[in-house]
Amino acid sequence: MDAIFQMVRGLWVTCKRLVWRPVTVQYPEQRPQIYPRFRGRHVLGRHEDGLEKCVACGLCAAACPTGAIYVEGAENTEAERYSHGERYARLYQVNLLRCIFCGFCQEVCPTGAVTLGSEFELARYSRADAILCKEQLLAPKG
Ligand code: SF4
Numbered sequence: 001m002d003a004i005f006q007m008v009r010g011l012w013v014t015c016k017r018l019v020w021r022p023v024t025v026q027y028p029e030q031r032p033q034i035y036p037r038f039r040g041r042h043v044l045g046r047h048e049d050g051l052e053k054c055v056a057c058g059l060c061a062a063a064c065p066t067g068a069i070y071v072e073g074a075e076n077t078e079a080e081r082y083s084h085g086e087r088y089a090r091l092y093q094v095n096l097l098r099c100i101f102c103g104f105c106q107e108v109c110p111t112g113a114v115t116l117g118s119e120f121e122l123a124r125y126s127r128a129d130a131i132l133c134k135e136q137l138l139a140p141k142g
């Protein structure tokens with residue numbers, strides 16, 4: 001008797017779900033909703049005047065628990081200025097194969113330069129492609 005009751009109960013749950021709005025989406029035709037606190041691919045921000053926010057302090061690389069970030073700084077000159085600080089990131093790389101999207105890099109950045117954005121399509125065909133360079137990470141100007 002109990003088995004029949006459980007079966008009817010199970011069927012009831014199934015039937016009920018048939019008329020509910022689905023919780024899944026038809027990806028990739030339909031884009032899923034990205035929540036504000038989602039941590040996706042890194043973005044290197046710019047100031048309103050177009051200069052890069054990153055000043056190559058290296059804190060993000062130091063805080064990263066997996067060693068996914070590599071930063072190499074260089075001095076700005078009057079002829080070539082990339083950031084407001086003395087230094088800018090000549091090289092900035094994020095290794096997506098190492099990153100665990102913990103957000104520590106974003107937390108420690110003193111200028112708010114690195115943020116984890118909403119990009120989640122991070123599959124790559126090769127290991128080399130999984131190392132993103134500064135040009136791929138920089139936010140577009142304007
Ligand atoms: S999100 Fe975490 S693991 Fe990924 S680069 Fe930043 S600090 Fe490293």
Ligand code: SF4
Nearest residue numbers: 054055057058060109
């Ligand atoms: S992203 Fe932020 S923490 Fe990392 S090197 Fe640039 S300024 Fe420093």
